[in-house]
Amino acid sequence: MNQAEVIAQMQTIFDTVFLEPVVLTPDISAKDVPEWDSLTHISLMVAVEKSFGVRFRVGEVENTKNVGEFADLILKRKQEP
Amino acid sequence: MDVGPLKNLLLKGDPEFWAQLKTLTKSARDFEELFLLSSLRKKAHARHLAKPGSSAKPLRFALVGGYSLYPLHELIEHLCELENHPVELWQGDYDNYLSEIMDDDSGLYTFAPQVVFMLPAERRCTYTGHLTDARELQQAEAQRVVDGVLELARKVSEKTRAEIITTNFMLPARHDLGAFRSRTLGSDWAFRKWVNLELGLAAPAYLHICDWSFLAHRHGGLAARDERLWFESKQPCSPALLVELAREVTHLIRSFKHAPKKVLVLDLDNTLWGGVVADDGLDGIELGDTSPRGEAFKAFQKYIVSLKQRGVLLAVCSKNDLAKAQEPFQKHPEMVLRLDDLVSFKANWEPKSENIRAMAPELNLGLDSFVFVDDNPAEIEIVRQFAPEVTTILLGPDPSDYVAQLADCRLFEPRSLTSEDAERTNQYRSDAQRKSLAASVTDMASYLESLQMEAAISEFMPVDVPRLAQLINKSNQFNLTTHRRSEAEVSAVMKDKNFIGYSVRLKDRFGDHGLISIVIGEKSGDTMNIDTWLMSCRVLKRGVEEEVLNELVRLAKARHCQSLLGTYLPTPKNEMVRDFYGKMGFTLTTESETKREFELRLENFRPRPTKIKIFRRAYENL
Known part of the structure; x- marks a missing residue:
């Protein structure tokens, strides 16, 4: 899996959660999406972890700046045994 | 769960959205599903999507506790609204409940809540001394925790006259301390169990326990917690258990205004015993300790008798010849239920919906007090259609699950068990004698x-x-x-x-x-x-x-x-x-x-x- 494939899979999750369509790009971040508030964020994280079968470590999602970095984090966690 | 159709209804502004939302909410188990439904509900409100039916006046509901109350508040608001008990919410700040409750001028009291839900902090429910301290010392500290919660509740009650709900304390699920864990009150495991027990037994009538410890036990101890979410956002428990907690609080709120069901109407063949008594004969039905299936039916009968003992009225409604239907009650040695456990016995060839309708005036009860159980989907359907006020439970397919199906139905939960509940069957029975007098x-x-x-x-x-x-x-x-x-x-x-x-x-x-x-x-x-x-x-x-x-x-x-x-x-x-x-x-x-x-x-x-x-x-x- 590469970053683009991860973002494509994330897109389906975001399409479910958000009412207004959002096209995910590596540069986009929560502050660009009005519906992506702190409450929705918890829900998104739970959905992403389930969908990719990963578990993030404490605090690390917070440190990602945009969807690209978030996708890289998913890739990194996926490569762990 | 596919929310596509629901979203389309919302985008089209179709009020059918609300009925769909209710159906999906009932089946949603996962946190993210329920949360998503809740956010769609809020978006529907923001778009002023018309809601059919009358909406009840919202109940002023305050949430305080030693945890972040987001997004728990969101789930509670959602579930209550869809149960037709909408709430107007007030949340306390994270871990500010002591001052919110003790300060006479706090926002909690300005809000004038009708229901207050407290989640006291688990980290304050722990023994601070040594594991080997004298039991009296440990017990005194546990008692202080109980008294602390009771004192908070008393204060809220004095200031507001609200109904108060408090969670008790989740137990640890790690092996820590090993076998020693249950040999000292100093372990969190034993300490919290003692606190939970005392709290439940000592709670006054205005305080309702939201049994978080039980919910976590039912859900699975390890799956109940999420330490990462605690560190990141001070969440009280795992998202999955948060859903259970919200459902439980909603259930409690509902129970404040709705009485439990009063009558359990039972089918006979393949419900109380295996087989068909009119075909298989008295000796041919499966009931009793000679076979696993027979044992399961007997256990189901024992459970039903325990419902009677806590005040549920029992009745029979069977498509049968009356004499044949009553024969097992009179002659089968393994029958637990007896004819005098029943306040009504209908065995005939009329539709079951009509038979149940006829019971209501006999017992001076409304049809909405009745629950009907049957293993036959056709009978359940006829009652659903022609006596829709009656709650129905379709049993099956395995009789070993029957007890669990009733025990989880949540229809016969006493709010507080009075000795008069248990007397009720006797009252109805002596009514019959009185009528003959x-x-x-x-x-x-x-x-x-x-x-x-x-x-x-x-x-x-x-x-x-x-x-x-x-x-x-x-x-x-x-x-x-x-x-x-x-x-x-x-x-x-x-x-x-x-x-x-x-x-x-x-x-x-x-x-x-x-x-x-x-x-x-x-x-x-x-x-x-x-x-x-x-x-x-x-x-x-x-x-x-x-x-x-x-x-x-x-x-x-x-x-x-x-x-x-x-x-x-x-x-x-x-x-x-x-x-x-x-x-x-x-x-x-x-x-x-x-x-x-x-x-x-x-x-x-x-x-x-x-x-x-x-x-x-x-x-x-x-």
């Missing part, structure tokens, strides 16, 4: 005399509060105003000098009826307004109505009133008392579609004679 006595007066009735009239007393609230919330037929009151509200009436409130207990030679009538009056100038007058229909026309009025007049005169004001507020169920005040000698003063008012001048009133011996009157020992 009535047939043998020629005139009504000598019949009533032969009953040897005795009544005690008592002002509201703290010990009666659970039973009073129970009756106030479930009486429908003989109920002049159908004013509902929670336990907290009943206690408030007790303390208010402008109110009188009393109840009547009745006994006769066949048994004790328990508490069967309640009156609440409010003095206004020289008039006593009858806020509430209700009575159990089982004791109709025995003279209780007259004695209640005699007492009301006595109490009103003692408070220098000149007249009684009686109000009748019609509901679909209380037609029987439409003319009650007229029959009792009141004069109709105003009348409209929604209200009839009656007056009784006290100077002309003569006490009405009855056949009841009154051996105690209200407020006379004060």
Whole structure:
């Protein structure tokens, strides 16, 4: 899996959660999406972890700046045994 | 879960959205599913999507605790709204509950909540000394935790008269301490168990326990926690358990205003025993300890008897020949249920919906008090269609799951178990004997005399509060105003000098009826307004109505009133008392579609004679 494939899979999750369509790009971040508030964020994280079968470590999602970095984090966690 | 169609309904502005949302909410188990539904609900409100049906007045609901209350509040708001108990929310700040509760001027009290939900912090429920300290020391500290929670609840109750719900404490799920864990009260495992137990046993009537420890146990101890979410956003538990917690609180809120079901109607073949008694014969049915299947049916019967013992009325409704249907009850050695456990036995070839409809007037209960269980989907369907007020449970396919299906149905949960619940079957049964006596006595007066009735009239007393609230919330037929009151509200009436409130207990030679009538009056100038007058229909026309009025007049005169004001507020169920005040000698003063008012001048009133011996009157020992 590469970053683009991860973002494509994330897109389906975001399409479910958000009412207004959002096209995910590596540069986009929560502050660009009005519906992506702190409450929705918890829900998104739970959905992403389930969908990719990963578990993030404490605090690390917070440190990602945009969807690209978030996708890289998913890739990194996926490569762990 | 596919939310696509639901989103389309929302985007099109179709009010069908709400029905769909309700269906999906019922089945949603995962946090993210429920959360998503909730956010769609909020978006629908933001778009002013019309909601069909009347919406109830929101309940002011405050949430305080030692955790982040986001997004728990969101789930509770969502579930309550879709259960038709909308809430208006006020949340405390993270871990600010002690000062929010103890400070008289806090936002909590400005909000004037009707329900307060507290989640005391788990990290304060831990023994701070050494594991090997004397048990007395450890126990004293555990008691201080219990007292702390009770004290918070007492303070909230004094300030608000709200119903209060508190969580208890989740237990640890790690192996820490090993076998030693259960040999000292100093371990979190034992300490919290002790606190939970004491808290539940010592909680006053206004405090309801949201049994978080049980919910976590049911969900699975390891899956109940999420340490990462605690560090990142101070979440109280794992998202999955958060859903269970929100559902439980919603269930508690609902139970404040809705009485549990009263009657369990049972099918026979393949419900109480395996096989078909009319085909397989008495010896051919599977029941009892000789086979695993037979054992499962017997266990189901034992569970049903335990429901009866806590006050649920049992009835049978079977497509059968009556003699054949009753034969196992009379002759099968492994039957646990006996004919005298049942208040009604319908075995015939009429549709089951009609049979259940016929039971309602026999037992003086509304159809919405009935639960029907059957293993046959066709029978369930006919009842659903033709007696939709009845709640149905489709059993099966495995009889070893029957007990679990009933034990998880959440329809027969007592709010507080009164000893009178357990007496109820006996009361209904002696009613039947009484009716046969009535047939043998020629005139009504000598019949009533032969009953040897005795009544005690008592002002509201703290010990009666659970039973009073129970009756106030479930009486429908003989109920002049159908004013509902929670336990907290009943206690408030007790303390208010402008109110009188009393109840009547009745006994006769066949048994004790328990508490069967309640009156609440409010003095206004020289008039006593009858806020509430209700009575159990089982004791109709025995003279209780007259004695209640005699007492009301006595109490009103003692408070220098000149007249009684009686109000009748019609509901679909209380037609029987439409003319009650007229029959009792009141004069109709105003009348409209929604209200009839009656007056009784006290100077002309003569006490009405009855056949009841009154051996105690209200407020006379004060």
